[in-house]
Structures are given as C-alpha cells and as structure tokens.
Amino acid sequence: MAGTDEALGTSDAVRAYFGDRYEVAHHYYEMLRDEGERRGLIGPREVERLWERHLLNSAAVTAHIGEATSVADIGSGAGLPGIVIAIMRPDAAVHLVEPMERRTQWLDEVVATLDLSNVSVKHGRAEEYDGALEVDAVTSRAVAPLSKLARMSLPLVRPGGEMVVLKGRNVEREIEPARKVLRRFRASEPEILEGTTVPGVESTTIVRVRRG
Structure with a gap:
C-alpha cells in the first residue's frame, strides 16, 4: 500500500542508506509519484511501491559498479537505474541513453529539477553510440534478454570495464x-550477484560481466 511505501521511504534505514543524498532521492520519488503514471513511465500499480520496487531496487546496482567514473544506462526510461546511480554517485559521469523522445524530455526535466550536473541525456538507441561513447560500466533494467543486452551494451564498455545489469x-x-x-x-x-539495500526489502538479482 502507498502508506507503507511512503513510510519505508521516510524510514531511518532509507535515510541512512542514501545519506547526504537522501533529499535528492526523495525529490525524485515525488516526481515519479506525481507524474510517473500520467506520463506513461510507470504502471498504476507501481505508484504504491516506488521505493521498494524501483528506487531501492535500482540503488542496489550502485554497490556493484565499483569505482566506475563513467556509467551509461541504456533504455533509461523513467531514469531507473540511471538517475538513482547519478544521485548516489555524484562523482561519476552518468549517460542516460533512451530512444523515446517523450522519455528523454522527462529525463531532461528530472536532471534540471534535481540539479544533476553529472548527467547527460542521449536520445537514441544504444547501438547508435557504438564508437561514440565508451564508459567504465554499462547498466540497464528490464530492457532485453542477456544475449541482446550484451550486443547492445558491450560495445559501449571500455576494455576492462563491466556490464552490470538488473x-x-x-x-x-x-x-x-x-x-x-x-x-x-x-x-x-x-x-x-545479490543486490541488497535495507533490511526488510527484497534483494534483487544483478549480472556482472567484464569485457576483455
């Protein structure tokens, strides 16, 4: 229920987990709660579980991208997990790659509203950035089967870098x-890998592959 999810989002555990980035994360939650369904970014049932199923689920990947200083989130959509990574890792350059124009408009609004100076929004398919974008880590969430995801992601990963996907x-x-x-x-x-965040929240499954 929405009340339960809101309580989770304001709990001491979640505040501690996000640390000094909590207020930014909470503002992002509010944007998703208020506009996500209307703009076709999330389903109606998802509004009541944004923290557990979306923000914390996305945040779980952050611990597994190591010291990456550049990250690409392909098929970024509502900004999951890319926006969450950018919030938690302000030291990393995060590129949000999204083919649908209405979603890139949303991402531009989020970046401006949250003042995420470490984020760039790129309109297009991942394949279009082969040779134009090379990063330490490529991530994604619910985009495609692993075989297709590898074809899309690995060309953007520098040698020695990683594909880390939910x-x-x-x-x-x-x-x-x-x-x-x-x-x-x-x-x-x-x-x-098992992606964990705060006690009581179900872990998520993460696959990590290093490019040779």
Missing part, C-alpha cells in the same frame, strides 16, 4: 544463449 531471478537460463556474443567481446563468465 535482471530477473531466472537469469541463469539466459546465460547459455548469450555465450556467443560474450565470446566476441572476450567477456568474462557472468557473475550472478
């Missing part, structure tokens, strides 16, 4: 079909 719990079945693409980029064996 996936469903059945991601193991996506690994074998992705091996041909992974071999093309001399990528490491995919690691399946």
Whole structure:
C-alpha cells in the first residue's frame, strides 16, 4: 500500500542508506509519484511501491559498479537505474541513453529539477553510440534478454570495464544463449550477484560481466 511505501521511504534505514543524498532521492520519488503514471513511465500499480520496487531496487546496482567514473544506462526510461546511480554517485559521469523522445524530455526535466550536473541525456538507441561513447560500466533494467543486452551494451564498455545489469531471478537460463556474443567481446563468465539495500526489502538479482 502507498502508506507503507511512503513510510519505508521516510524510514531511518532509507535515510541512512542514501545519506547526504537522501533529499535528492526523495525529490525524485515525488516526481515519479506525481507524474510517473500520467506520463506513461510507470504502471498504476507501481505508484504504491516506488521505493521498494524501483528506487531501492535500482540503488542496489550502485554497490556493484565499483569505482566506475563513467556509467551509461541504456533504455533509461523513467531514469531507473540511471538517475538513482547519478544521485548516489555524484562523482561519476552518468549517460542516460533512451530512444523515446517523450522519455528523454522527462529525463531532461528530472536532471534540471534535481540539479544533476553529472548527467547527460542521449536520445537514441544504444547501438547508435557504438564508437561514440565508451564508459567504465554499462547498466540497464528490464530492457532485453542477456544475449541482446550484451550486443547492445558491450560495445559501449571500455576494455576492462563491466556490464552490470538488473535482471530477473531466472537469469541463469539466459546465460547459455548469450555465450556467443560474450565470446566476441572476450567477456568474462557472468557473475550472478545479490543486490541488497535495507533490511526488510527484497534483494534483487544483478549480472556482472567484464569485457576483455
């Protein structure tokens, strides 16, 4: 229920988790709550679980991008996880790659409203930035099966960098079909990681692959 989610978002645990970036994260939550459904960014049922299912779920990836100083979020949509990463890592340059113009307009508004000077919004498909954008880490959330995701993501990852993506719990079945693409980029064996945030919030599944 919305009240439960709002209580989670104002809890001491969540405040401590985001630290001095909490107020920015809460402002982003308010923008999603007030405009997300109307603008087609989230479904009507998602408004009541924004903190648990979206903000904290997205935040879980941050611990697994290490010391990356440049990150690309492909298919950024509402800004999940890219905006959350940018909030938590103001030291990192975050590129939000999104093909739908109405969503890039939203992202531009969020960046301006939250004064996220470390973010750039790029209108287009990930494939269009092959050769034009190279980063330490590429991330995404609910974009495509791992094989397609690797084809889209790994060209943007510098050698030695990583693809770190939020996936469903059945991601193991996506690994074998992705091996041909992974071999093309001399990528490491995919690691399946548990992304945790605050006590009582369900962990999320993260897949990390290092480009050779």
